[in-house]
Amino acid sequence: MRFRHACATVLVVTVVAACAPPQADNTGDQGGGETTGELTVWLFQEASNGPKEAVVDRAVAEFEQAHEGVTVNVEYLPVDGRAPRFNGAFNDPASAPDVAEFGNTDLAGYAASNGFADLTADLDAWDEGADLVPDVLDTATIDDKVYGVPWFTGTRALYYRTDVFTELGLEPPATLAELTETARAIRAAKPDLYGIAVGGKYLFALLPYVWAHGGDIAERDGDAWSATIDSPAARAGFARYAELITPDICPPAQCAQLTGSQSVAAFAGGKAAMTIGGDFNRAAVDEGAVKGKYGVVPLPGTTDGQIAPAFAGGNLLGVLRSSDRRQLGWEFVRLLGGKDYQRAMYDAMGTMPTFTDVQDGIAGDDEFLVPFIETVQAGTRFVPATPAWTQIDAQAVLPTALQQVATGELDVNTATSAAAAEMDAAFAG
Amino acid sequence: MAPPITPVAPDARTRAARQGLHRGETRSALLYLVPAGVVLVGLLAYPLYQLVVISLYDYGQPQAAGAAPLVFLGFENYVSLLGDPRFWDVLAATVLFAAVCVGGSLLVGTALAVLATRASPWARKLLFLAALGAWATPAMAGSYVWLFLFDQDFGLVNEVLSTLGLAVDGHSWTFGRFSAFGLVAGEIIWCSFPFVMVTMYAGISAIPREVVEAAALDGASATRTATSVLLPILRPLIAIATVQSTIWDFKVFTQIYVMTNGGGVAGQNLVLNVFAYQEAFAGQRYGLGAAIGVVMTVLLMLITVVYLRIRR
Known part of the structure; x- marks a missing residue:
């Protein structure tokens, strides 16, 4: 019995060492020249x-x-x-x-x-x-x-409800800080509405916040990438965005799981006074309850007159x-x-x-x-142009950090540090 | 004390005879097993072998497409997996979650099986019809139906609860970790109790009436009959139902993936299978995903060994 076990082990080890996983051949010439x-x-x-x-x-x-x-x-x-x-x-x-x-x-x-x-x-x-x-x-x-x-x-910009803004005597916000105040004021006056519909899974709304504050999620140095989401500037933008997912603006129980298209859908359905949406969302919004009752302005930056860099x-x-x-x-x-x-x-x-x-x-x-x-x-x-981004995106590193902050599980510094560590691990391969 | 005398000769003879018979039988048995063996090797052993091989390499999408060289890692994938606190958190959640689901389906299934043996024929038929309906519902459809029922805005459950005067308006059932796990567990118990119920019903029906009558004649109470007569007879069945449910619930994927939107808020509702999927296919780290697959296979094989022991 012992001998047979030993044999089997030797066999397994040899076979495993001798064989490798299958690989396709994509290293040859670039395509052929057939014309029909x-x-x-x-x-x-x-x-x-x-x-x-x-x-x-x-x-x-x-x-x-x-x-x-x-x-x-x-x-x-x-x-x-x-x-x-x-x-x-x-x-x-x-x-x-x-x-x-x-x-x-x-x-x-x-x-x-x-x-x-x-x-x-x-x-x-x-x-x-x-x-x-x-x-x-x-x-x-x-x-x-x-x-x-x-x-x-x-690209994405700020959609807002013209009827709500007129009724409450509000102006479209000129800075991101003002946006938070406006959103809070709207929900206070109209508890049925989200001040702004944004979500924990809406990465392309988070990114302009980070960029507008002078930060970035990662930095390239030669061939190597390193996460910078834990830098002070990036954290400031991250925190500014995360504060939107709070009970007095967009309650975490509803908004922590929202993706971009779900955020736009909430706005289109008349459940929110603002959202961040793309030019490509126009049809979806026009099909909803708010057709003819909304306007669009560029998403503002940190100071008056500035536009937040868009993805x-x-x-x-x-x-x-x-x-x-x-x-x-x-x-x-x-x-x-x-x-x-x-x-x-x-x-x-x-x-x-x-x-x-x-x-x-x-x-x-x-x-x-x-x-x-x-x-x-x-x-x-743009997002980091490296294959590691596919992995970071698939593992939902940044949405997870946002959701951890939105649910109160972690504070901004801890969550962004953890996210940076995960991103660095992905960049390292 | 003298050692017992062993009758050597007759024993040897019978053993030899038995072996002769055995050898012929073994050969034909092997022959009969060849087709199944070929299928098993092709569809089970080979993929499993590839899984193990892949788990020993740094094997991502570029490697699969042949654009990057293969790097043999040895057990590095396993080391990084077992060193990842998230893996242990997910494993613990998976074990607890499976335990709750198994316990729930056993309790509900057994209780309803007992009910079925006592109900009138038409009520029993109705019960079986409902149970088989739940059993036959595809996991995907069942998950969505449950999600609709518990939808925070339009769900029937919130509507009924708020007409009863409970302040559940807009309550999200999938937001909290335990609430979300509980909801998914409910769906899983709902679709897996029928197996337990049918098995237990068959077991209870097969108990000879004489045995129960004898117990009654001896003056045993209903509780006593249940615990000392029925339960021991049903024990093998309960064991099999438990182990099978354990294997199923340990491998749960669809319900978690659909109902918690791929693992819940900040990944709080991940179970091992969904975790492996996220790592392997979404993250395109096939090597690490394969390592998770191997770990899961080993764990399930251990459970299967227990299952085989019980059946023996």
Whole structure:
């Protein structure tokens, strides 16, 4: 018996040592040069996808007209289930599409997996490329390599109820400190309303607070990142945001779990006097009870006249590295991501274009977009462009810290120190 | 005292005969087991082996996609897992939570099984219908139904409680740690008591009436009959129901994931399975996730050993 055990142990050890987990091969040349056949495209499924599909169908028809022997097969993916689909595509190139839409916060992780083709040279040679907003193009860039064309961008600003503000004789807040006072005053006068609907899981509302106070969540030094959420400036912003999730503004029992879209939904449903929402939330708000009763101003900074730096969200169009039709894919990206179809997407979906001239063209016609364009022009910021961010985001490090403060479990200093330690562990790999 | 004399020869003969018979039987038994063995090796042993292998590497998304070199870590994933206070907190929560769920389903299931043996046939049918309905409800659907019932604004429970004059207006059942765990435990007990009930009902029905009658003739009270006659007969069944429920409730995922929105406020409602999912797939740290998987497998195997001992 003992001998057999020993044998089994030896066998197990040898087998384990000899074998390694499976790895896909993504290190070869960047894509092939086939010019005919089927081009597979993954796009995200939006809440009301009809108008988007109409625009995309037009682009597909135009593309197929121009390229004989090419069919474009568009598949719409739910945003929530994207991670396994994309990771599956990187791990098994045979099941990967040729072209895909993806969120710019996911880019660092995808680039680390060698998932997308380097488009820097193609973009340089493209006449429209020079008009892309530099801050937005930065969100498509890792280590000086561009991996996608920004298809549309999204920034957030302060939505407020004009009827409530008029009734109570209030003005939209000019600083973040004033915002807290205003929100508290509204809830005191109208206990049915949240002063402002924001949530413990609403990272992109927290970030402008941190940035406006002169802090940041992490800092890059060469190739290394280190967390700075525990710096005094970042803590000041963090505390300013966390104080909104209190019983006299947005009660923790209701708000600690709110995400961005849930916060906007609460505002749209008439349950809140303010919220932080994006230009892309317009349709959702207009479908709600507050249609025609709200205004938008840029989220203020710490001093009068300042705008809090916004997070530059948005989606990119890229070509997968494993694609056999790299050139064809790039041509499709150039068409769908180009000025004409960005304008068409704005008309259909209200998404904000990424070209300066296209933005300027619509700003004159659309008053709603003015505060958002002001925000973009005041300068936007981004999350750490490192694959570790995927992990930090997935582990909900910052939302957890916020919720710990909101529930009174920890104070700001302890919670941010713990968050910084977790972030540093993720950066260290 | 003299040592007992052992009749060597006959024993040896029978053993030899038995072994001869045994050898032939063993061969055909093995042959019969081959198909099942192939399936088990392919679907269980191989993935388990890969799980162990992956847990020994720094294996994230870049490594899986072949964009980064593989680094053999040995037991580093396990060391960092076992050194993480959060893991122990989650493990403790998982054990306690599973214990409450198992205890709850056993109590409710057994009580209703006893009720079923005494109820009239139509009432029994109704009871079984309701129980099987709960049993047949998919975990996802059941979780959402419970969430709607306990919704802070529109839920029936808050509405009923406030008409009764209780100040629960807008009370959130998923905010507090214990409240959220309690709510999920309620859902789990609701959907897992039917198994216990059916098992216990079958057990109680199978007890020969003579035994109970004999006890009654001997003058045993109802309590005495229950504790000294019925319970010992039912003990193996109770043990099996306990161990099976333990294995199920230890592995709970759907209910926690859905009802507490992926682990509750600040991760307060994480259980081991959800924790592994967050680390492995959301955080794309497949190596660490695999290590959690291995630890869970080992724990469940220990429970299974207990189960097999009881069945023997």
